[in-house]
Amino acid sequence: MSTARKLSVAEKIGFGMGDAACGIVYSSVTMFLTYFYTDIYGLSAAAVGIMFLVTRVLDAITDPLTGLVADRVHTRWGHFRPWLIWFAIPYAVLAVLTFSTPDFGESGKLLYAYITYTLLMLCYTFINIPYCALGGVITTDEKDRLSAQSYRFTISSLAGLVVSVATLFLVDWLGKENKQFGFQATMAIMGTLAVIMLFFCFFSTSERVRPKVEINSSMMDDLRILLANDQWRIVAVITFFSSMAGVMRSAATLYYATYLMLGGIESAAGTAMKSAFVSTSVVGTIIGSIAAGYLAQRYRAVSLFKNINLLLVVIGVVMFFVPPTWLAIVFPLYFLVGFFHQMYQPFKWNMMANAADYGEWKFGRRITGLSFSGNLFALKMGMAVAGAFVGFSLGWFGYQAGNPTQTTLATNGIIGLLTIGPSISYLVLYWLSRFYILDDKMMNQIQRDLAHREQVEEINTPAVTPALISTGANNHG
Structure with a gap:
């Protein structure tokens, strides 16, 4: 039984805490892991690029499987919420292990990186797919669901700000001259915060949309329904290129700030510059998330999504031609990148929930977990391709880790990885938005039809008696 009762502010904050928990580790991976592997751990950029790509092969199995299992998990707390506490502590432990540097020799270190990074992303899957599916079942109210997504990205952006501001200073403070230990200790703090926030999310949210239980449905049937959902396919491709843009820029940011801006690679001024530059974008994401909630109540979400991506294309191209030492121009431009990139994120994630509703409306079967797991797979594939592309590109460009003077x-x-690369992805997103048809009018019609179907089913469903239960006659598919 579903209900469109309005979510309280406390519930929206609790929902946002779940993404903040995922993001406090995910942000560390996107912002610092490539740099950590090349400049601290000692792996080659090409090896890191290959690892990011190869490890995503497993996601082709684990992501849809997680969604399929989550749809079939039935507990007193719902389908999706329990996963947040089942895997909270393993997630924190693996975050520490991933940023650890055992002395295993070159081959051993690479193998250790493969194992720990793969397990971290696997645990991320077990938490993030059910969490994202939770966003589709906390309410059926379109505007309220979008408001909850706005809260989500505002709070997760605040978590990202903590990561961007605190990480490098904590590494220096905790590790002193030992940067390896500094990263390890810093991730222990981040992991502990993630566990606390995941528990908070679990205890402050509830699943109001309860899909009809279909015992006889097979996993292959669910997969066929998902792939037949044309709007899900569009949203999955949108998710891929959005992830490509964000991760490519994040991975290139630290190299840009370390080697091209002022302060040098070892000085305190250099550390402050890197933290300030990263944080400028994150502050933009916070304000962008807040603005998204305001604009969503007044304008059409699809038009906003389309125009924001066009603005990001223009900003990226302009920033490419601005010298990195022109701080008075670079910082505002990078703020705008974070502002607009995060502004459209609530719209994108609401598209995923809309695609799940559309699938139920079109095929008569709600597969929320599988729908979101497919989108998370697209997100992580974008992340992997972007990470691999940055690693391969740095190797091809002749980047030398630790060398204060890089070649032209x-x-x-x-500079291109930070600006032009993401702009190409934003341009693709602008073009893809023309194929997305689930605007406000269409979604209102879908919700009315689904509510009507539910009422008809309740009227036509006969009362279940103990005799029927004992004979199994109540199993009506």
Whole structure:
């Protein structure tokens, strides 16, 4: 039974805490892991690029399987919420292990990186797919669901700000001259915060949309229904290119700030510059998330999504031609990138929930967990391709880790990875938005039809008696 009762502010904050928990580790991975692997751990950029790509092969199995299992899990707390506490502590432990540097020799270190990174992303899958599916079942109210997504991204952006501001200073403070231990200890703090927030999310949310239980449905049937959902396919491709843009920029940011801006790679001024530059974008994401909630109540979400991506294309192209040492221009431009990139995120994630509703409306079967798991797979594939592309590109550009003076090709390549690369993805997103048809009018019609179907089913469903239960006659597919 579903209900469109309005969510309280406390419930929206609790929902947002779940994404903040995921993001406090995910942000560390996107912002610092490539740099950590090349400049601290000692792996080559090409090896890191290959690892990011190869490890995503497992997601082709684990992501849809997680969604399928989550749809079939039945507990007193719902389908999706229990996963948040089942895997909270393993997630924190693996975050620490991933940023650890055992002395295993070159081959052993690479193998250790493969194992720990793969397990971290696997645990991320077990938490993030059910969490994202939770966003589709906390209410059926379109505007309220979008408001909850706005809260989500505002709170997760605040968590990202903590990561961007605190990480490098904590690494220096906790590790002193030992940057390896500094990263390890810092991730222990981040992991502990993630566990606390996941428990908070679990205890402050509830699943109001309860899909009809279909015992005889097979996993293959669910997969066929998902792939037949044309709007889900569009949203999955949108998710891929959005992830490509964000991760490519995040991975290139630290190289840009370390080698091309002022302060040097070892000085305190250099650390402050890197933290300030990363944080500028994150502050933009916080304000962008807040603005998204305001604009969503007044304008059409699809038009906003389309126009925001066009603005991001223009900003990226302009920033490519601005010298990195022109701080008075670079900082505002990078703020705008974070502002607009995060502004459209609530719209994108609401598209995923809309695609799940559309699938139920079109095929008569709600597969929320599988729908979101497919989108999470697209997100992680975008993340992997972007990470691999940055690693391969740095190697091709002739980047030398720790060398304060990079070649002209490496310098221009880093600038391009930060600006032009993401702009190409944003341009693709602008083009893809023309194929997305689930605007406000369409979604209102879908919700009315689904509510009507539910009422008809309740009227036509006969009362279940003990005799029927004992004979199994109540199993009506």
